[in-house]
Amino acid sequence: MHALDPRQRHGCGCDGEKTPSWADGASLNCSCSGLQLLSIPPALSDRPIRSLLVQSAGMQILKSSDLNCCRRDLQELTLEDLKNLTHVENGILQDMSQLRSLAMYRLTSLNDIPKEVFETHLPRLRILRIIHSGIRRIPPLNLLGDQILEMVSLKGNANLRFLHPDAFQGIDSLRRLDLSRTAITRLPTRGLENLEHLLLQDTHLLKVFPAAFHFKALQAANLTYPYHCCCAFSHPAAHRPEEYASYQEKLREVQARCSELNTSQVMLPGHRRPRGTGWEDLLLQDADETFHQDNVTLLPGVLEAVCGDLARPRPPVSCSPAPDAFSPCEDLMGNWLLRLAVWLVSVAALLGNGAVLVVLLSPRRRLSVPRFLMCHLAAADLAMGAYLLMLAVMDAVSVGSYFNYAIDWQNGE
Numbered sequence: 031m032h033a034l035d036p037r038q039r040h041g042c043g044c045d046g047e048k049t050p051s052w053a054d055g056a057s058l059n060c061s062c063s064g065l066q067l068l069s070i071p072p073a074l075s076d077r078p079i080r081s082l083l084v085q086s087a088g089m090q091i092l093k094s095s096d097l098n099c100c101r102r103d104l105q106e107l108t109l110e111d112l113k114n115l116t117h118v119e120n121g122i123l124q125d126m127s128q129l130r131s132l133a134m135y136r137l138t139s140l141n142d143i144p145k146e147v148f149e150t151h152l153p154r155l156r157i158l159r160i161i162h163s164g165i166r167r168i169p170p171l172n173l174l175g176d177q178i179l180e181m182v183s184l185k186g187n188a189n190l191r192f193l194h195p196d197a198f199q200g201i202d203s204l205r206r207l208d209l210s211r212t213a214i215t216r217l218p219t220r221g222l223e224n225l226e227h228l229l230l231q232d233t234h235l236l237k238v239f240p241a242a243f244h245f246k247a248l249q250a251a252n253l254t255y256p257y258h259c260c261c262a263f264s265h266p267a268a269h270r271p272e273e274y275a276s277y278q279e280k281l282r283e284v285q286a287r288c289s290e291l292n293t294s295q296v297m298l299p300g301h302r303r304p305r306g307t308g309w310e311d312l313l314l315q316d317a318d319e320t321f322h323q324d325n326v327t328l329l330p331g332v333l334e335a336v337c338g339d340l341a342r343p344r345p346p347v348s349c350s351p352a353p354d355a356f357s358p359c360e361d362l363m364g365n366w367l368l369r370l371a372v373w374l375v376s377v378a379a380l381l382g383n384g385a386v387l388v389v390l391l392s393p394r395r396r397l398s399v400p401r402f403l404m405c406h407l408a409a410a411d412l413a414m415g416a417y418l419l420m421l422a423v424m425d426a427v428s429v430g431s432y433f434n435y436a437i438d439w440q441n442g443e
Contacts, residue, residue: 070096081106094121110135120146133159145169162186172200183208219244250348257433259349260359362425379415383408
């Protein structure tokens with residue numbers, strides 16, 4: 031009777047072990063599963079391991095030594111359905127220079143990931159997924175590196191309420207961000223200048239959407255409320271009036287300086303423009319979180335690139351869900367004829383039915399059954415008139431900017 035392989039006793043196995051080590055694709059795809067698995071065996075294979083799946087295991091702590099079996103060559107790491115996992119040790123991602131994809135699915139008992147876990151350099155990381163887990167906060171992801179993440183998915187984390195203000199700052203290559211079905215109330219915008227696709231579906235607690243000019247490269251947005259689509263991308267001036275006015279004023283000053291650059295004497299390469307003008311600082315000054323770079327002295331070629339970028343028209347953003355008849359954008363009532371009719375009907379209903387009630391409830395008259403029923407009818411019409419008047423007043427208050435009030439009003443806040 032043959033003894034069991036130690037890896038089989040731990041519920042681990044690898045595909046492709048029979049392939050000759052000199053053949054193409056000789057690296058292995060390994061998986062470990064089973065409630066009896068409390069740690070990953072230190073010797074899964076004597077061959078390079080390309081991907082590792084740890085699924086439905088009983089481990090409570092993911093130790094920093096658990097991945098010693100494959101640190102050097104591992105490209106894909108997936109942790110899935112680890113219901114008992116409550117803690118991830120620091121150093122778990124240390125020295126994983128080939129890692130391209132890190133995925134965590136349904137780690138329901140994991141409430142927090144220490145920021146020290148991300149304090150490592152992963153130069154090849156492209157995809158980070160933490161989906162349907164129990165995490166409540168995300169530390170700054172730029173600890174992993176500033177040019178590595180192309181896609182971050184944090185969807186389905188119902189307990190995720192807090193994102194660090196600098197969670198995405200410095201990740202210039204981030205193109206896709208998914209925060210759907212989370213409980214966040216604020217979306218940090220630093221680091222999202224190059225974002226192309228934003229997903230915020232079923233994120234009902236995010237009631238205030240950031241100003242559109244924070245997303246300079248955004249092409250598509252899938253949001254929760256249709257009002258966010260029209261306020262941020264169709265009517266930015268009415269969405270954040272003060273912030274938008276400040277941004278436009280700064281933009282006009284920058285454009286004026288760009289015109290000055292075009293008419294000024296051409297400088298030789300390698301020479302700096304005198305610091306006395308101060309307009310390099312104006313281009314990149316961090317005011318009201320509009321520009322998120324430090325003040326620097328730029329070479330003329332870089333200045334010309336910035337000016338050219340300002341002159342380039344922005345393509346329209348494809349945003350969903352779009353406003354409709356039941357979720358209007360600018361006005362609660364679609365046109366002035368309807369608005370006038372509502373005012374007339376509401377005032378007439380209040381005055382007319384109020385007069386009827388005064389007459390019917392007069393002490394000089396005996397309250398008979400017909401009069402009692404007429405009182406009920408007049409009271410109902412009076413309530414309808416009051417409701418119409420309330421709608422008319424709300425419409426008057428929010429003319430041209432209904433999207434700024436719609437979410438709170440519809441939720442009764």
